Amino acid sequence: MSGELYTIAAKQYFSANKNKNAAESHEKAAFMYEACKSKYKSTRDKYIENAIEQYIESAKLYEQLKQYEKSAQQYIKINQHSKAAEQYEEAENYDNAATNYIKAEQYVKAAQCYSRDAAKHEDVATQHENQGNKHKQNNQYKSSAEQYSNASRQSSEAAKQYIKSGQQYEKAQQYEDAIEQYKSAAEQHIKSSSQYIKLHEQMELEYERQKQCGTFKPDHIVNLQRKGLNSTIEKHYDQSSTQYAAAAKIHEESKQFDRSALIYIVIAQQYEKASFHLKSAQQYAKAAEQYEKDGTQYTQYGEQKKQQYIKAAEQYIKSGQQYRECHKKNEAAEQYEKSAQSYEKANKSIDASNLYEVAAKRYSEALRDTKSAELYEKLTQYENAAASYIEYANRFANNWHSKTRADNPLIYIKAANLYERINQYENAAKAYDSAGAGYTKEKMHKEAAEQYMMSAQNYVIRPCNEYEKAAEQYVKAAEQYVKANQSEKAVKLYINAAQNYVMGSCSEHVKSAEQYIKAAEQYKQIEQYENAAVHYNNAAQKYITAKIDDKAAHQYLCSAVQYKNAGKSLDSINQYTKAANTYEKLAQKCSSDTPKKQLYSQAAEQYKNANKHTKADEMHNEANKIIIPRHALSHRRVHKSTRVRRSTPTQN
Structure with a gap:
């Protein structure tokens, strides 16, 4: 009954031109009919129908009164979202209008409403910014900062609405319009950011003014505020980027x-x-x-x-x-x-x-030198490429904890190969030497030897001709082969070293002799006694050239012993004879009695080994002629240059 009474009342009000009262009565009547639908189930549909009728009448009257939002609310109650959206549009409440258009699945209209709402926020932002500019001109820093802050907030809100608009256009598959809305959103975020920058500038000026007045805030608070402002500015740029990216994605998908x-x-x-x-x-x-x-x-x-x-x-x-x-x-x-x-x-x-x-x-x-080297190599700038490889390898050469250290020799080898391509043999030799040193650290003796050998070979290529350096590299290579128990290879390299020490302008006869001795010792170890004898003889000849006759005599003696071990008695006799002749010459030149006597004794001993007994007796007689005082025997000092080697080489 209440619903019917409110309906009658509404009609009376309407007849009396009291539309507001009529609208309210229709609304109350609708409410009462709604309440009755759950009480009286038999007439439920009738009550629902009456309620809808009353809400519609109420909505129409509110619309006539230009109370569009109330009109919209009546339509929402009966799920007429499209009508509700239209009323919200009339009320310029575009956000609610868009929400109802979405419920009515009218996505294009929803997008348009969001866009209009964004434009409203944009206008308000412009007004605040203009006010801020006026305050700025009057040096009202705090007031201008507040206006810029408000402008920034409004621009940010505008951006949000443009985003919503873009999303609705996407739903409606109107992609070009969606892109434009996303771009507009991005532009609003940028505006918001620029307004924050202006806010920041005004705040800085306000801090300065406060300092002058003695009312400034502590620095740590000011710094926190600055940090917050900067963070906000970056956030707006990020949001702008997100919206532009959304627009870009649509283009990308198509x-x-x-x-x-x-x-x-x-x-x-x-x-x-x-x-x-x-x-x-x-x-x-x-x-x-x-x-x-x-x-x-x-x-x-x-x-x-x-x-x-x-x-x-x-x-x-x-x-x-x-x-x-x-x-x-x-x-x-x-x-x-x-x-x-x-x-x-x-x-x-x-x-x-x-x-x-x-x-x-x-x-x-x-510090990505290997990558740098690869690009230089691609450009055929081999010198730069090699330098980059070496720079990389040098950085890790002494790093004992580096996993890449074991790979360093390979990097040096790459550099060496490149230097060889451009005929920079000395640089190639140095790179191979570094590779050899790297393998030596890793106790990879065979590999180290091979690199030292490559280094040596590059040192003797024209125009390098660094024979002494080549010899040193051959020595290093030989030593590594010795450690790798490859004596035959070591021997060849010792011989190469000996030969290089006396090639070209190099005349290191003593060093050459030393390498021949090392070669001979390796031959002894593998029981190639004849070869050992040959190289002891070579060593002796180098000492003769260097005018170190006592060492030469000793090497002749070593050679004789090895020929004897090899069963070459005639060759052995010849070497004993050479040793004896050398000792005899040394004795003849010696001016000091004690070493002179010893040298004649050594000569006699070696002539005896050579089965030249007459000559041996002659040397003994010469030795016996020299009378050495007793006090000289107890305090004898043999001069370094004439000291006699007393030891006889072992048979092995």
């Missing part, structure tokens, strides 16, 4: 890569202006990738395909520059390398070469 690239460039430029170099670099790189994708779409190579790769290269360069600004050397190098690759695809070989060279330098700065 394979409009050149258009998505342009959007990424806009993002990069915004970050660059704000000095967010790392983020700017990342966006330029994305733009480059889009241009490359666009280039791959062309099945035939033509001017359009070429231009897309050139654009990609240009964006990679910008990305590299931004990475350098934030001291990301490795990332910068990678972008320059990608730029070079894009120029290659565009058949721009000169530009590609220039960029590869830049990339190589940047990799070197980033």
Whole structure:
């Protein structure tokens, strides 16, 4: 009954031109009918129908009264969201209008409403910014800061609404409109950020004013506020980037890569202006990738395909520059390398070469010398490539905890190979020497020997002709073969060393003799006594040339013993004779009695070994003629240059 009474009342009010009262009565009648539907189940549908009728009447009357929001609320109660949205639009409550259009699945209208709401926020932001500018002109720093803060908030709200608009256009599959809305959202975030920057400037001026007045805040509070402002500015740029990226993604999904690239460039430029170099670099790189994708779409190579790769290269360069600004050397190098690759695809070989060279330098700065070397090698700049390999290897050569140390010799060998290609044999020799040293540390003796041998061979190639250095490398190689129990290989290298010590302008006869002795000792170990004898004889001849006759005599004696071990008695006798002759000559030249007597005794002993007994007796007589006083025997001192070797070489 209550519903019917309210309905009658509404009609009476309407007749009396009291539309507001009529609308309220219709609303109450509808409410009462709704309440009855659960009590009286038999007439439930009738009550629902009556309630709907009353809500509609109420809504119409509110609309006539231009109370659009109340009218909308009545339509919402009966799930007429489209009608409700229209009423909210009349009330310029676009956010609620959009919400109801979404419920009515009218996505385009919802998008339009969000866009209108965004425009409202945009207008308010502009008003606040203008007010801020006026306060700024009057040096009212605090007031201008407040206005800029309000402007920033409104711009941020506008951005949110544009995003919602874009999402609805996407639902309606109107992608071009969606892109425009996302771009607008991004622009609003940038505006918000720029307004925050102005706010920041005004706050700084206010801090300065407060300092002058003596009412300033403690520095740590000011610094925290600054940090918060900077963080907010960056956040707005990030949000702007997100919206631009959403627009770019739509282009990308429809394979409009050149258009998505342009959007990424806009993002990069915004970050660059704000000095967010790392983020700017990342966006330029994305733009480059889009241009490359666009280039791959062309099945035939033509001017359009070429231009897309050139654009990609240009964006990679910008990305590299931004990475350098934030001291990301490795990332910068990678972008320059990608730029070079894009120029290659565009058949721009000169530009590609220039960029590869830049990339190589940047990799070197980033301590990625092997990568730098690879690029220099690609450019046939073998000297630079080799230098980069050596720089890398040197860095880890003495690092005992480095996993890469064991690989260092291989790096040195790469460098050596490159130096050989450009005929820089001395540098190649040094690199091989370093490789040998690396293998020596790892106790890889055979490998070390091979590298020292390569080093030696490079030292004797013209125009190097460094025979002494070559000899030293042969010695190192031989020593490594000895440690590797490869005596035969060691012998050959000792002989090479001995020969090189007396080649060209080098006349190191003593060192040559020493290497012949080492060769002979290796032959002794493997019981090749005749070969041992030959090289002891060679050593003796080198000592003769160097005028160290006592050592020469000793080597003749060693040679004689080895010939004897080899069963070569005639050769053995000849060597004993040479030893005896040398001792005799030394005795004749000696001016001091004590060593003179000893030398004649040695000569006699070796003549005896050579079965020359008459000559042996003669030497004994010469020795016996020399009378040495008793006090001289107890305090004798033999001069170093005439000291006699008393020991007889062992039979083995």
